[in-house]
Amino acid sequence: MNEKNEKNENSGRKFSVAVIPGDGIGQEVIKEAQKAVDAAASLEGASFEWVGYPFGAAHYLKTGETLPKSAIDELKQHSAILLGAVGDPAVKPGILEHGILLALRFVFDQYVNLRPSMSLPNVPTPVPLGGGKIDSVVVRENTEDLYMGLGAIAQEGELEATINLERGKYSLRGHLGLLISPHVPFAAQIALNSGGGVARITRYACETARKRGEKRVTIVSKSNAAPALYGFFEESAGKIISDEYPEITGEVVNVDALCYHLVRQPASYGVLLCPNLFGDIISDLQAGLAGGMGIAAGANIGEGLSMFEPVHGSAPDIAGTGKANPIAAILSGALMLRHLGLERSASAIENAVSGYMAASQRRERPFEFSGEASCSMVGDAVVKRI
Ligand code: NAI
Numbered sequence: 047m048n049e050k051n052e053k054n055e056n057s058g059r060k061f062s063v064a065v066i067p068g069d070g071i072g073q074e075v076i077k078e079a080q081k082a083v084d085a086a087a088s089l090e091g092a093s094f095e096w097v098g099y100p101f102g103a104a105h106y107l108k109t110g111e112t113l114p115k116s117a118i119d120e121l122k123q124h125s126a127i128l129l130g131a132v133g134d135p136a137v138k139p140g141i142l143e144h145g146i147l148l149a150l151r152f153v154f155d156q157y158v159n160l161r162p163s164m165s166l167p168n169v170p171t172p173v174p175l176g177g178g179k180i181d182s183v184v185v186r187e188n189t190e191d192l193y194m195g196l197g198a199i200a201q202e203g204e205l206e207a208t209i210n211l212e213r214g215k216y217s218l219r220g221h222l223g224l225l226i227s228p229h230v231p232f233a234a235q236i237a238l239n240s241g242g243g244v245a246r247i248t249r250y251a252c253e254t255a256r257k258r259g260e261k262r263v264t265i266v267s268k269s270n271a272a273p274a275l276y277g278f279f280e281e282s283a284g285k286i287i288s289d290e291y292p293e294i295t296g297e298v299v300n301v302d303a304l305c306y307h308l309v310r311q312p313a314s315y316g317v318l319l320c321p322n323l324f325g326d327i328i329s330d331l332q333a334g335l336a337g338g339m340g341i342a343a344g345a346n347i348g349e350g351l352s353m354f355e356p357v358h359g360s361a362p363d364i365a366g367t368g369k370a371n372p373i374a375a376i377l378s379g380a381l382m383l384r385h386l387g388l389e390r391s392a393s394a395i396e397n398a399v400s401g402y403m404a405a406s407q408r409r410e411r412p413f414e415f416s417g418e419a420s421c422s423m424v425g426d427a428v429v430k431r432i
């Protein structure tokens with residue numbers, strides 16, 4: 047496709063996006079992401095209407111609600127959600143994260159958590175890259191595994207729990223009854239990987255590899271220790287790959303070994319297909335190896351409404367100081383543009399970010415990289431390059 051056709055295709059397209067800035071630096075970085083998306087989309091003649099939603103700590107403390115049902119119906123009208131971060135020291139940990147973030151992921155069955163990781167110029171990395179560049183992407187299953195919310199604590203040695211769960215493509219009902227002798231306190235948490243769940247995330251990982259022009263997908267497993275849960279994941283993923291993507295090799299690596307390899311050779315991986323738990327952990331490791339939370343972008347993708355958000359949280363330690371790095375949020379905006387078919391705009395943002403980092407003097411860089419540029423100054427510098 048040449049540039050002219052692409053321009054014609056998207057010219058005049060209008061998108062309505064729900065913005066949930068959330069708490070702490072979420073409020074600060076999301077503004078910069080919106081600026082960058084507006085500037086990039088206008089290159090293709092597309093435009094964005096932003097509809098703000100107040101969900102987060104302040105709203106919860108005032109009204110007692112996290113994510114009301116009426117909001118979910120309203121959110122469905124939009125093309126996407128752009129989210130900053132939720133979480134506040136004034137609210138018990140977990141209430142906002144579960145009530146807003148995880149709720150949105152489950153309600154809209156956003157089964158893919160996509161977390162790319164790439165080297166940027168002038169970003170110090172904790173381990174030498176050996177002349178290589180990190181350019182990998184964690185494709186994390188986002189609805190199953192240990193994150194089904196099915197757990198209980200037994201103080202008296204006996205655990206009884208009823209399971210009644212509606213989740214995307216299936217419902218799960220049953221009963222968990224466990225008795226431990228002698229009667230000591232214990233806890234149990236159910237992890238589940240389903241055939242359909244593994245199949246759809248594996249297909250997404252393979253399509254991602256195809257788009258990247260790669261012939262390898264790394265299946266992150268731990269079947270030696272948890273043969274049922276991860277043996278099933280690894281075998282189901284391997285079968286989908288060999289049946290449907292003959293050109294791709296599904297390479298199985300246990301998660302502990304992967305951590306070791308990643309630290310020694312951070313630049314040697316491409317698509318990392320992960321069950322939910324390992325994907326959560328590996329993507330933070332990748333973010334750290336690439337240089338920091340302030341550049342780690344993320345997307346939660348499903349067949350319905352998808353949601354784009356930086357990997358980082360609300361960073362109460364730097365909120366309000368202007369020291370937040372908005373690059374992660376800006377790059378999450380690029381993932382949103384790509385998802386909506388605005389490939390040229392997405393690339394424009396990515397090129398502007400690396401161009402700005404390459405050309406910047408130390409002082410012009412984000413505080414995170416020993417610079418002195420405030421959140422909005424970084425946003426402005428990126429917009430200028432778009
Ligand atoms: P965090 O990601 O907010 O912060 C970890 C560290 O990284 C802090 O030192 C922070 O200053 C730094 N950092 C994070 N983002 C940065 C940025 N853009 N620029 C510069 N420095 C940055 O994780 P933490 O401290 O564990 O959690 C804080 C709150 O955020 C908690 O309430 C937590 O539950 C919530 N949280 C929310 C998430 C979300 O909404 N997606 C994800 C992770 C945490």
Ligand code: MG
Pocket residue numbers: 326327330
């Ligand atoms: Mg995490």
